[in-house]
Amino acid sequence: MMRRTKIIATVGPACSTSEQITALANAGADVLRINCSHQSTQQISELIDRIRSVAPSVAILVDIQGPKHRYIGSEQMLHSGALITFALSDIGLSTTTDAREQGIEVGHRVLLNDGRLEVVIEKVGRDSIEVRVVQGGALKPGKGVNMPDTEVTDDLLTAKDRSDIAVARAKAVEVVALSFVQKPQDIEQVRELVGSNVMVVAKIERPQALERISEICAVSDGVMAARGDLGVELPFEVVPAAQHKIARTALTQGVISICATEMLESMTTSTRPTRAEVADVTGAVRDGFDAVMLSGETAVGIDPPHAVEVMARICEAAEKEVVLPNLFADTNPMRAGVTASASALAKRMSADVLLSLTFTGHSALLLAACRPTAPIVAITPSEVVARQMRLVWGLYPVVAERASDLDEAIASALTAARKQQLIGPGNTVVICASRSNPRSNADTIWLHTER
Known part of the structure; x- marks a missing residue:
């Protein structure tokens, strides 16, 4: 039986040598992903060359980091009900533009440490916000910042992102994935930089993108259900429905769809997936996704080729029971x-x-x-x-x-x-x-x- 659902494997420290890349391809990886968040521009260039030399028939996906916001203030304990003031710079936002001009409004939520902490904005200053703590806890520097209610007006691309895109274009990779997309114009901006010969995939990880999924599909070659940040910015109980919506909208419009994040997460340290993970991958196959993606499972896992083989087995078994609508x-x-x-x-x-x-x-x-x-x-x-x-x-x-x-x-x-x-x-x-x-x-x- 020919497997229909494609497998994307992330290349990282556990699988970046020529021999390890060859093993991933031989195990069944159709696409190899380079995560720009963990590679310098020079390293990206070298990795593309290495993949091309040992796995010339495999596609390369360059995943652009985008403006991931992180807390860079001092460590502190947030107590529920307390009022706290954050400088915009503390949460990774621009200080050269007034907060209101960046789309920040009273009543908007700010989620910290992957959603474990929650505050609500009560006052907006020029370069600071006053917030009420809803869900408290320890806040440490380097933790992620998400603003699900705010359509952030910062530049979508950092200087490094632009350098990484230039390398992706020069090396003629097959796919560039764009993080933190909010609107169709974000895709059009990147398409101008990457050229017409590279496929552009929009990562759907913000509520604003989910609301505009049809319009984004119309200007993209594909969309990715990036469930990491999407699972932070949306209530966790609605993520499966959002995933289904992404897959079905892509199917309806005839563009590629990818399901990503923690699909076989336990295989980072284990040789066997959990039953919940098997059900998760099976659900993605039944949703009709073109591809399923391995991240840490291959990038830093104990046996990257085995993770690919397990993913292939699950997909093949699921496909026997699925007939997708046209x-x-x-x-x-x-x-x-x-x-x-x-x-x-x-x-x-x-x-x-x-x-x-x-x-x-x-x-x-x-x-x-x-x-x-x-x-x-x-x-x-x-x-x-x-x-x-x-x-x-x-x-x-x-x-x-x-x-x-x-x-x-x-x-x-x-x-x-x-x-x-x-x-x-x-x-x-x-x-x-x-x-x-x-x-x-x-x-x-x-x-x-x-x-």
């Missing part, structure tokens, strides 16, 4: 006309494989968005496109030259799929390609029985 075709009948028909034909014929001939990957993406019951073998002449498709649900990219004559192109595509053992004797194959122009959307469907 929300994309129902919502986009014109865009999905041919690919939805190919998907429906494959289901009626109990086809073994869908074969997509694609230059840019666009037709294959449309086919995957229909969530067909058969795996999709996507034939492309571009190694860059093939790597990008490693992130997409159900797609198995194969790099092969494309003949100008369509009959020859189909014959060579079938040959390429055979060489990779993706089709075999007796297989029913639904072929989807463009007869009018090799670079246009698919417009024709063929039915092939492999002899």
Whole structure:
């Protein structure tokens, strides 16, 4: 059985050598993530080169840190009901702009130490805020600061972020993920910096982004349910519903979706996941996410390749019990006309494989968005496109030259799929390609029985 749900593994101290990166790829990682929060710009550049040299077919995702706010004041004990004054600089906000101009208002909550402490703003000064402590406790420097009610107007990108994006563009990585997105304009800003050949994924970790999920999907190549900060800024009991909303909105609009954060967290120190973690990954598969992500489990875990293997086993088992609805075709009948028909034909014929001939990957993406019951073998002449498709649900990219004559192109595509053992004797194959122009959307469907 071909696994449909893709796996992203984070590269870190536990898996950053050439041998360890190769082991991750061999274990089943489709995409390798570089977390810019823990790497200098120079280290990011070197790591990209290392990944390319030992795992050239794997996609690279560069996760931009963004303006993570942290408490940098002195250590203190917050007592419930007490009034406290914070300078804006204490909570990582700009002091050159008036607090009100940064969107800060009376009644807004400030969450500290990953939501363990909570205060509410009662007075807003130019460069300080007075807050009432709702949930007290010890506050230490370096702890995270979240402001779920405030649409922060700080620059989305730090100087380091811009340097990291420049490296990602120069090294032609496949994906850049953007942290703390609040609105569609944030994605458009980064797309101008990264160029048109790199996919941009919006990390949904703020309530403001969740409220605008449809608009953000419309300008993004994908979205990530980043449940770490999202689980701080939202009440924890509504995070599963938010996760489901992110996945289904992405499915409806035909963009990539990723589920992230603490999916197999116990495997950072254990060789076996908890039953709750298995259920969590299974839930993400049932939600229809394109990919599930490992963070600390591989970056600093005791056995990164084993964590990838376990994730793959859970996904494969979950997929046996899941048939996803074709929300994309129902919502986009014109865009999905041919690919939805190919998907429906494959289901009626109990086809073994869908074969997509694609230059840019666009037709294959449309086919995957229909969530067909058969795996999709996507034939492309571009190694860059093939790597990008490693992130997409159900797609198995194969790099092969494309003949100008369509009959020859189909014959060579079938040959390429055979060489990779993706089709075999007796297989029913639904072929989807463009007869009018090799670079246009698919417009024709063929039915092939492999002899």
